[in-house]
Amino acid sequence: MNSFNEEVNRYGTHSVKWDHSEDIYEKAGLLPMWVADMDFRAPEEVISVLKERVEHGVFGYSMPTDKTKNVIKEWLERRHNWAINTDWIVFTPGVVPAIAAAINTYTKNGDKVLIQSPVYYPFRDMIEKNNRVVVDNPLVLESDTYKMNFQDLENKLRDPAVKMFLLCNPHNPVGRVWKEEELKVLANLCVEHNVLIISDDIHFDLIFKGYRHTLISTLSSDIASNTITCIAPSKTFNLAGMQLSTIIIPDEKKRVDYQEYMGKMGLFAPNPFGILAVEAAYTHGEQWLEELLIYLEENLNYLTSFIKERLPEIRVIKPEGTYLIWLDFRSLQMDHLELETFIQNNAKLALDEGYIFGDGGKGFERINIACPRSTLQEGLERLEKAIHELK
Numbered sequence: 001m002n003s004f005n006e007e008v009n010r011y012g013t014h015s016v017k018w019d020h021s022e023d024i025y026e027k028a029g030l031l032p033m034w035v036a037d038m039d040f041r042a043p044e045e046v047i048s049v050l051k052e053r054v055e056h057g058v059f060g061y062s063m064p065t066d067k068t069k070n071v072i073k074e075w076l077e078r079r080h081n082w083a084i085n086t087d088w089i090v091f092t093p094g095v096v097p098a099i100a101a102a103i104n105t106y107t108k109n110g111d112k113v114l115i116q117s118p119v120y121y122p123f124r125d126m127i128e129k130n131n132r133v134v135v136d137n138p139l140v141l142e143s144d145t146y147k148m149n150f151q152d153l154e155n156k157l158r159d160p161a162v163k164m165f166l167l168c169n170p171h172n173p174v175g176r177v178w179k180e181e182e183l184k185v186l187a188n189l190c191v192e193h194n195v196l197i198i199s200d201d202i203h204f205d206l207i208f209k210g211y212r213h214t215l216i217s218t219l220s221s222d223i224a225s226n227t228i229t230c231i232a233p234s235k236t237f238n239l240a241g242m243q244l245s246t247i248i249i250p251d252e253k254k255r256v257d258y259q260e261y262m263g264k265m266g267l268f269a270p271n272p273f274g275i276l277a278v279e280a281a282y283t284h285g286e287q288w289l290e291e292l293l294i295y296l297e298e299n300l301n302y303l304t305s306f307i308k309e310r311l312p313e314i315r316v317i318k319p320e321g322t323y324l325i326w327l328d329f330r331s332l333q334m335d336h337l338e339l340e341t342f343i344q345n346n347a348k349l350a351l352d353e354g355y356i357f358g359d360g361g362k363g364f365e366r367i368n369i370a371c372p373r374s375t376l377q378e379g380l381e382r383l384e385k386a387i388h389e390l391k
């Protein structure tokens, strides 16, 4: 069993979460439990392949080979029941740049792009920074589960200026793993209204027991032709800094257009470590992933019991996937800026403020539980102390 309990010191590694939190939050002494990477070492097989490559000592231009593509194809077949053609693959330095490239390839200035807030905030950012217009189809919280509002979606899809839909599956930050039935309704509506789906499935390997992830492109060939799927081993194996993502575009014309845009950006040669890490993780990482999923589930159970017994003011929105947990603090009756100050100044935690994911996130916080149990315990105890001091 991999030692996920090991506290790896990440200071001094240029880590966004550990080295840069003080600058980003403009406060010292916060325990960082925000940005979506894990505090765990990657699988040993990945580390040893990278060590060997470093020892080689020559770091010239590199490109993925057929082997890289086949390893990805096999992963998708084995774990996600999708038989792709390796020609459909395009590589990008990340999923966020891939989404930005899709916006630029398939829409024009002023076109409208749909999102479902509260959602991973770079979706809105990429749309707005590229001079397109955000249209929101907010998720609806029904008892403890977020649902899609299909009636509102259909009304918005009728607007001919809406050209694209950004799907987040599993959904960050609310933790839904969308069901096949939900995805079918959504995808058929998009096909009917000729709205292209960009499906961000970056968290697709991180699914809790009892749930199953569906790639929207597996639903039908019409849906696959109308979808750009974005995946990566970066969340699964903690390789985000390696910056190599896989974009799958079954429709030939759409793929050629996308590749042309990537060419315009001069993006053709990823770094050699990313390529090797992808190959090694998908080839040798499965056992590690199974152990990770058990550890994450145990962390989730720890958090849920802690909150139930010691912090009943907070409600956990039960996640179906990802290691990002959406916590409802609304019973504290603070506005979103008071809550932000409370979390940072009183609890001494660096979390992701709910409101950055959209207005529906006001009163919520997102906590990252992909850390050793000791870190999670420390974070929850800080929160407990701060809440008790309120009374």
Ligand SMILES: Cc1ncc(COP(=O)(O)O)c(C=O)c1O
Binding pocket: 035, 036, 093, 094, 095, 096, 097, 120, 168, 172, 200, 202, 203, 232, 234, 240, 245
């Ligand atoms: C839904 C989602 N998409 C994309 C990313 C980032 O992708 P990348 O680092 O490949 O740009 C994240 C990271 O948190 C994410 O949660």
